[in-house]
Amino acid sequence: MHNRDKYPEIWAAKEAAEAELAPLLAERKVHTDAMADVQVSIAKLKGKKEALNGEAMKDFNRISELRETIARMAKAMGAKTASGQ
Amino acid sequence: MPSPVKFQDFVEQLGLEQHQLNTDTLKMALTNTLPVNTQTVFDAVTNHAAPAAANGYTAGGEDVANIWSESGGTATLNGTDITITATAGGIGPFQYIVLYNDTNPSDMLVVYYDHGSTVNLADGESFVIDILTNIFTLV
Numbered sequence: 131m132h133n134r135d136k137y138p139e140i141w142a143a144k145e146a147a148e149a150e151l152a153p154l155l156a157e158r159k160v161h162t163d164a165m166a167d168v169q170v171s172i173a174k175l176k177g178k179k180e181a182l183n184g185e186a187m188k189d190f191n192r193i194s195e196l197r198e199t200i201a202r203m204a205k206a207m208g209a210k211t212a213s214g215q
Numbered sequence: 216m217p218s219p220v221k222f223q224d225f226v227e228q229l230g231l232e233q234h235q236l237n238t239d240t241l242k243m244a245l246t247n248t249l250p251v252n253t254q255t256v257f258d259a260v261t262n263h264a265a266p267a268a269a270n271g272y273t274a275g276g277e278d279v280a281n282i283w284s285e286s287g288g289t290a291t292l293n294g295t296d297i298t299i300t301a302t303a304g305g306i307g308p309f310q311y312i313v314l315y316n317d318t319n320p321s322d323m324l325v326v327y328y329d330h331g332s333t334v335n336l337a338d339g340e341s342f343v344i345d346i347l348t349n350i351f352t353l354v
Contacts, residue, residue, distance in 0.1 A: 176235075183238040193280055194295045201296035204341035209298070212312060212330050213345040 219314070219326035219351050224255040228323050236283035236292055239318035241325060243297060243344055244276030245309040250327040257315035257322035270304035271336075275317065281350070290353040297344040301336035308333045312344060326351060 134141045205211060228234055246263040259265040259275065268274035279294035299306065312328040336342055 179235075179238050187280070187282070190280060190282070190295075197280075197295040197297065200298045201343045201345055204298045204300065204343050205345075207341065209341035209343045210330075210334050210336070211343040211345055212328060213347050 219328055220250075220252055221326050222250075222254060222324035223252050224323070225325050228255075233319055233321075233323055234316055234325070235318070236281060239281075239316050241279050241281045241292075241294070241314055242276040242317045243279055244313045244315065245272065245299070245306075245342075246311050246313055247307070247309045247333065248311070249329075250311055250313055250324075252327075254324055255321075257313060257324055263311075263313050266306050266309055270306050270338075271299060271301045272306045276313070276315075277344075278317070279314070279346075279350070288354070292350040292352070294346050294350050296346050298341050299336070299344075300341040301338055303338045305335060305337050305340075306342075307335035310334065314350070 201209075225234070244257065244259065244263060245266055246259075247266070248262065248264045250263060254262055257263055265274070265276075266272050277297045277299065279297065281292060281294045284291050284293070301307075310330050310333045312330065314325040314327065316323045316325060334342055
């Protein structure tokens with residue numbers, strides 16, 4: 131026996147809930163689609179930022195080495211220090 | 216130096232895309248005002264009153280040249296050592312170091328450190344923020 135016939139009251143209530151839900155989801159989808167479009171624009175800007183970061187970090191290893199060297203020299207001259215983990 | 220103290224808002228903002236820990240510029244700023252871990256944004260005037268931007272100290276603090284990476288499920292924020300050397304006139308007093316996101320339009324906070332005692336730098340003296348292994352990890 132079909133559930134519609136086996137549980138008519140539950141079935142009807144379920145169909146009523148689904149009928150109310152459908153337009154709410156449709157309305158929500160308009161906004162989530164628009165959000166997805168915005169995300170595409172954000173992704174393009176993020177790509178541009180990533181490229182700039184690549185340029186900004188191209189000398190990272192040397193910057194790190196030089197900063198370690200300067201820190202070591204400063205400590206050798208009695209610098210006060212705050213160490214990380 | 217003790218472990219970093221997390222600003223509570225940081226973990227929320229991490230999930231709200233306010234921090235890009237690999238491409239945003241994080242800065243360490245000095246202050247002599249005890250930060251409060253419920254604060255949300257960097258404030259060099261009142262909440263994190265800064266030493267004068269002079270005599271070797273740069274307004275807004277120093278860029279840590281941060282890098283964000285992941286291995287085995289653990290993310291690591293790393294950066295480079297920072298040495299601040301005072302010129303004539305000196306720098307200070309300060310006791311705390313605030314790490315904040317300078318790229319974020321609101322300068323949202325990340326963590327702070329308590330050096331444990333007040334520091335004053337005279338002409339020629341330096342203060343080294345030694346990153347050692349990393350700034351922090353996220354498991």
